Amino acid sequence: MRIKTDFLVIGSGLAGLVYALKVAEYGRVVLVSKTKIDETTTSYAQGGIAAVTYLPDSYEKHIQDTLRAGCYLNNETVVRMVINESDKMIKELINWGVRFDKREDGIFDLSREGGHSEKRVLHWKDRTGFEIQRALIEEVKKHKNIKLLENHFSIDIITQHHLGLEITRRTQDIECYGAYLLNNKTQKIITVLSKATLMATGGAGNAYINTTNPTIATGDGISMVYRAKGMVSDMEFVQFHPTALYNPKEKPSFLITEALRGFGAILVDKDGKEFMKKYDERASLAPRDIVARAIDNEMKQSGTNHVYLKCTHLEKNELIRHFPYIYAKCLSIGIDFTKEMIPVVPATHYLCGGIVIDEHGKTTIKNLFAAGECACSGLHGANRLASNSLLEAVVFSHRAALKSIECYKNVKHIDAVPNWDSEGTVLNEELVLITQSLHEVQSIMSNYVGIVRSNLRLERALNRLAIIYKENEDLYDKSILTQRICELRNIINIAYLIIKFAKNRKESIGLHYNIDYPVKK
Numbered sequence: 412m413r414i415k416t417d418f419l420v421i422g423s424g425l426a427g428l429v430y431a432l433k434v435a436e437y438g439r440v441v442l443v444s445k446t447k448i449d450e451t452t453t454s455y456a457q458g459g460i461a462a463v464t465y466l467p468d469s470y471e472k473h474i475q476d477t478l479r480a481g482c483y484l485n486n487e488t489v490v491r492m493v494i495n496e497s498d499k500m501i502k503e504l505i506n507w508g509v510r511f512d513k514r515e516d517g518i519f520d521l522s523r524e525g526g527h528s529e530k531r532v533l534h535w536k537d538r539t540g541f542e543i544q545r546a547l548i549e550e551v552k553k554h555k556n557i558k559l560l561e562n563h564f565s566i567d568i569i570t571q572h573h574l575g576l577e578i579t580r581r582t583q584d585i586e587c588y589g590a591y592l593l594n595n596k597t598q599k600i601i602t603v604l605s606k607a608t609l610m611a612t613g614g615a616g617n618a619y620i621n622t623t624n625p626t627i628a629t630g631d632g633i634s635m636v637y638r639a640k641g642m643v644s645d646m647e648f649v650q651f652h653p654t655a656l657y658n659p660k661e662k663p664s665f666l667i668t669e670a671l672r673g674f675g676a677i678l679v680d681k682d683g684k685e686f687m688k689k690y691d692e693r694a695s696l697a698p699r700d701i702v703a704r705a706i707d708n709e710m711k712q713s714g715t716n717h718v719y720l721k722c723t724h725l726e727k728n729e730l731i732r733h734f735p736y737i738y739a740k741c742l743s744i745g746i747d748f749t750k751e752m753i754p755v756v757p758a759t760h761y762l763c764g765g766i767v768i769d770e771h772g773k774t775t776i777k778n779l780f781a782a783g784e785c786a787c788s789g790l791h792g793a794n795r796l797a798s799n800s801l802l803e804a805v806v807f808s809h810r811a812a813l814k815s816i817e818c819y820k821n822v823k824h825i826d827a828v829p830n831w832d833s834e835g836t837v838l839n840e841e842l843v844l845i846t847q848s849l850h851e852v853q854s855i856m857s858n859y860v861g862i863v864r865s866n867l868r869l870e871r872a873l874n875r876l877a878i879i880y881k882e883n884e885d886l887y888d889k890s891i892l893t894q895r896i897c898e899l900r901n902i903i904n905i906a907y908l909i910i911k912f913a914k915n916r917k918e919s920i921g922l923h924y925n926i927d928y929p930v931k932k
């Protein structure tokens with residue numbers, strides 16, 4: 412089967428939905444989700460979206476906080492651009508029907524998160540992402556130009572390589588003609604030809620054992636682009652959220668938003684003693700990398716599996732009013748956070764690196780754009796400031812949409828693109844191999860490429876990964892394609908990139924902490 416469209420959008424989170432809504436005013440759009448439209452990381456976002464709205468806040472303060480969190484490895488031009496556009500983007504979200512909490516006097520009820528010098532995070536209770544996803548999906552479903560393909564898995568983007576041309580260098584002129592999609596219900600592979608394609612596939616938390624990311628976050632977009640010889644960057648900067656709920660059997664790990672610490676909750680050890688002041692003057696509100704490393708250290712020193720977050724000193728009704736979702740979740744596992752401490756542990760949360768894009772969301776591959784967590788715009792540098800990722804997703808989707816609208820009319824579909832050549836024979840009895848390899852990769856990444864790294868651990872990780880890579884490529888070549896084997900292949904690719912970038916960085920900075928190098932401030 413072949414589909415021709417003007418715009419192809421791979422991913423239905425915030426980045427994909429915003430772009431789809433904008434380009435749909437100009438042409439036909441195919442919007443793809445590998446599962447259901449609302450099964451995205453966006454739906455899980457709790458804290459909110461950072462934007463400059465009222466005095467005494469200013470663009471300059473938000474810019475400086477972002478640069479400081481990113482250890483000044485950020486692209487300052489991009490930081491200024493994104494933050495200067497923040498309030499305009501919030502208005503657009505509101506126009507699409509997104510609700511943000513307001514105080515009784517009608518102004519936004521802003522919260523403050525770690526690393527922010529002002530209260531500037533707009534939120535909808537503690538389920539901001541869910542609300543954003545809800546409102547945008549309603550708009551998308553109303554739009555006659557948007558064709559939604561749920562349960563369709565994008566295997567690879569189509570380039571000159573599929574016309575038989577050898578692409579040997581990442582600096583070569585590469586063009587994107589669309590993508591091959593696997594229909595998960597029929598197991599048939601569809602060829603989608605598009606004039607402009609947006610990669611909006613989100614992050615890659617599932618490269619690790621413990622993650623706050625939903626199971627869809629397997630780094631597919633980054634791997635597809637890397638395989639097609641597009642440029643990828645900053646992959647060593649993996650953010651661990653310091654406070655996931657310690658509940659070992661639960662996947663994904665449930666996040667306890669930083670906003671709770673912004674509200675006054677404090678991190679304590681098993682004896683109820685506050686420990687963060689030993690590590691940073693900002694105590695429980697220090698940036699995430701510092702807090703995650705401090706918790707890691709406390710756990711190692713005390714031999715415990717977690718520390719605690721204490722909110723029992725806070726006003727009960729206000730606490731429940733602001734954090735009803737977390738309250739209900741904790742109650743469901745027998746913890747009343749107004750009376751008891753919450754056990755918490757760090758978990759992989761966000762990937763700062765990804766597909767290199769310019770200020771218009773353009774990748775190094777022609778007619779291919781990227782936005783959201785799969786992209787690397789230069790906003791975050793060595794560490795992401797809390798609640799800047801939803802902002803980044805919306806700004807770059809908007810900008811990518813403007814550029815796509817400008818360019819797509821001059822692009823022709825390439826009819827010579829062949830359909831997918833599928834010849835695999837190995838069937839489901841090999842599922843056990845996929846499951847086992849996935850556990851092996853996740854354990855290599857968690858044990859050797861986690862919060863604390865060393866040259867020796869990275870070397871070990873790379874050697875072990877090489878074996879799994881080889882085995883999986885053999886299996887992939889023989890197999891009838893399934894989403895699971897493709898995801899495993901992508902996770903191996905992501906693991907390789909994280910290790911490679913980590914090995915190349917000869918310093919400890921931001922999210923990349925290697926005991927063989929002193930911390931660069």
Ligand SMILES: Cc1cc2nc3c(=O)[nH]c(=O)nc-3n(C[C@H](O)[C@H](O)[C@H](O)COP(=O)(O)OP(=O)(O)OC[C@H]3O[C@@H](n4cnc5c(N)ncnc54)[C@H](O)[C@@H]3O)c2cc1C
Pocket residue numbers: 421422423424425426427443444445446447448450451452453454455456457458459460461539540563564565566611612613614623624625627628631632666760761782783784785797798799800801802804
């Ligand atoms: C628990 C949690 C809380 C968070 N809280 C906040 C917060 O408060 N503020 C903030 O700014 N950020 C927060 N983040 C980060 C933020 O939610 C994400 O960075 C952001 O939502 C990513 O949006 P996205 O559109 O790039 O990707 P996603 O929302 O993850 O969407 C990805 C889409 O791509 C699709 N997809 C993936 N691979 C394929 C494929 N091969 N084929 C077809 N489709 C594919 C998926 O099906 C999905 O539709 C949080 C993250 C987590 C995990």
